[in-house]
Amino acid sequence: MSLARPNARLLSRTNRVFSSQIRTYSAPGDGVIPPAKKKYVPTSGTYPRGFKVGSAHVGVKASNTRFDDLALITSDTPCAAAAVFTKNKFQAAPVTVSRDLLKERGGQGIRAVIVNSGCANAVTGKGGIEDAKSMAKHTDACFTDSPDSPDSPYRSIVMSTGVIGQRLPIDKITSKIPTAFANLGDTHDHWLGTARAICTTDTFPKLMSKTFKLPSSDREYRIAGMTKGAGMIHPNMATLLGIICTDVPVAYFPLRRILASAANKSFNSISIDGDTSTNDTVAILANGAAGGDLIDTKFHSDFESLKQVITDFSIDLAKLVVRDGEGATKFVTIRVTNARSITDARRIASSIARSPLVKTALYGKDANWGRILCATGYSTARNPAVPEETSVSFVPTDGSEELKLLVNGEPEQVDEARAAKILEAEDLEIKVSVSNTPGKDTWFWTCDFSHEYVTINGDYRT
């Protein structure tokens, strides 16, 4: 443990009693993965070299007596790291602390990510900041190597997810950080258990891994990531945590650039209910353990390829969050084409993805293009859809021909039987072409709005 930290960081949390206002967003799950979701949980994986992960049971929520709720992701060596954070104006303490430490460190020399679920440490004032720092400090203390300088910034990124407005049981958490450290390992079971420990209302752990090559060599690189989501997901990183690890050697600046671009096309292109949260963070760690040439700038010959790999990987991870949207029964891809700008395309797609009427129609398996058009029409796009050039189709996922609902602003004769068949499937793409002038396209992913969503979010008390 570094003894050189200023005393202010050791301030004990205030004794204010928050127990009377404990809130949870839903009853804790029994840990059983619904049969329909099992296909999204990997049974094996090839994980990046030089990372070890583990978890421990804290009982952050008093009602959680069984499930690990503290997750630790570590690199065997100090590594480069970057993160993107929620844009909510009320940023949680771990967001502030992690952003600051990454900035102070210039994204270098990071050793770990420490995550607790069950309590978001958001809207917790100065005491909450001290708690988040305490998590970083106690995690740092697990590493026996000396930090770069005696009073260098923390080396552990902190994330929290769960209830807002409640202080962390910080002593319980910090006392279990060494347990999580002792539990570290690099097997598939370690990764899956750690992915499970960051979950809140998620019904399944979200973990992916893959191997890839870059143009400059035949070397095999690896990437793995875990994420959690469920409710409150919309662009700008809502109640969503993501941790991506790769053994590619890449420096902070190109890594940060890649993550910003990848997050925009993935985690910021999904919507469950349009709500965005106080906490959320996607971090990437790159330790270079696979060896090879360091990607030190965006002009490196491997930069664009790596960006594509990480973007595609992030999209696949983000889609898992939509698969587990609270109460979701449908997985819907919204594709907006021929917009004047990417921003316009995104605004229109987001407007459709957020519309409760579109989402309840999808739940009701209703080919209601009128609602899709309405949502298109009230988007805040600077260059809106051209009504007499707007077309709407359903694109089935079985590869069969698209079903045209509206062509150039004129309703089509819809084959209702075919529409019903398409809407029976879990997956569906809605394609909206907003003009006949070739332009910008975007993809957005969302789910439907079900009775179950209302139950989960209306009937919250444990």
Add this chain to the structure above:
Amino acid sequence: MSLARPNARLLSRTNRVFSSQIRTYSAPGDGVIPPAKKKYVPTSGTYPRGFKVGSAHVGVKASNTRFDDLALITSDTPCAAAAVFTKNKFQAAPVTVSRDLLKERGGQGIRAVIVNSGCANAVTGKGGIEDAKSMAKHTDACFTDSPDSPDSPYRSIVMSTGVIGQRLPIDKITSKIPTAFANLGDTHDHWLGTARAICTTDTFPKLMSKTFKLPSSDREYRIAGMTKGAGMIHPNMATLLGIICTDVPVAYFPLRRILASAANKSFNSISIDGDTSTNDTVAILANGAAGGDLIDTKFHSDFESLKQVITDFSIDLAKLVVRDGEGATKFVTIRVTNARSITDARRIASSIARSPLVKTALYGKDANWGRILCATGYSTARNPAVPEETSVSFVPTDGSEELKLLVNGEPEQVDEARAAKILEAEDLEIKVSVSNTPGKDTWFWTCDFSHEYVTINGDYRT
């Protein structure tokens, strides 16, 4: 009937068959008003002089074999009229036709408003425009006085509400306009029956009337209004129709100014589900039948008083729409104070009013200020809330002291028993002060998100 209209207006509708794609937003009601809503339906009224109203049964929706679905509001003499329309980019045919005729007439010489429910005549192309014009033409033809000039613009404002993308059964409608005209009258029953005829998924007719005086005289003036709403209501006039009639003598320009201001503070300050529609219109007719001095400019000594009367009246009417939000169990006033601008205050209030997580928490009677804060934090206000100066309270409607949930960014010790009691009531005010600097305030009205909302909108087929 004016025979001078160009032939283009008489174009018969295309014979394209749309019957295979008939959609409705919910099962037709059985016309029985739920016991809890009866208190909002007046049993008597004092209606403005010189207006007669009536209705007729068309059966716009084939499934409607019983209920009047054509409403006619007339002035005994040509009157001034103004209207505000949806801002959705896909504007329905009646919106285009009504906007054009008001513009061409300079808001003068209007005789009637003709409204059909059951079909929105939206996204219906050129044929839809002809249908809307046909409704205006056939209504005009009921009046025996000559229009101001042989080929003057229509004198009847047209509104439609209901299903999108389906052509009107225009011959059925126009054949029943004389029936509605024959049914005209000025009794309470006439007004209530007409208010009922404009309803779609509404569970009760929304009608109000009152008398008032203006500063310049002791004369009694009268105002009455009807509105319909239910789902898809959010700022910018979503699936919402409103018709206000007054016997005050007021010219078009001051009338238009008053309506724009009043609509902004009323119909554009409510949200059911955040969706906005293709059709919606609030119109005001002023026939001067009560006599007195003409309010001809905004500098007239009665102008400000009349503006206040019409604004307050519009707010009360708009609140009735929220009372009947699809599946609503709560009526929630959101008051945002100390914002830097009215626009900022409105954006924050709208963000809270639209949040599915806030709305499901209200349904679940959960004092979840965390979700309120989240929605405050992700609003698009240019000058966002100041986190450490933000306070959130519940203001009970029984006049008792407000319940503080968050004060200057710090959570309060919440008396959960009192919170539960406040949340048991149907009515609730959420007060959010976004800074400690005196600033602009706004009010917004919304309802909760219930299982019933999902049922109504997901399980739509008749």
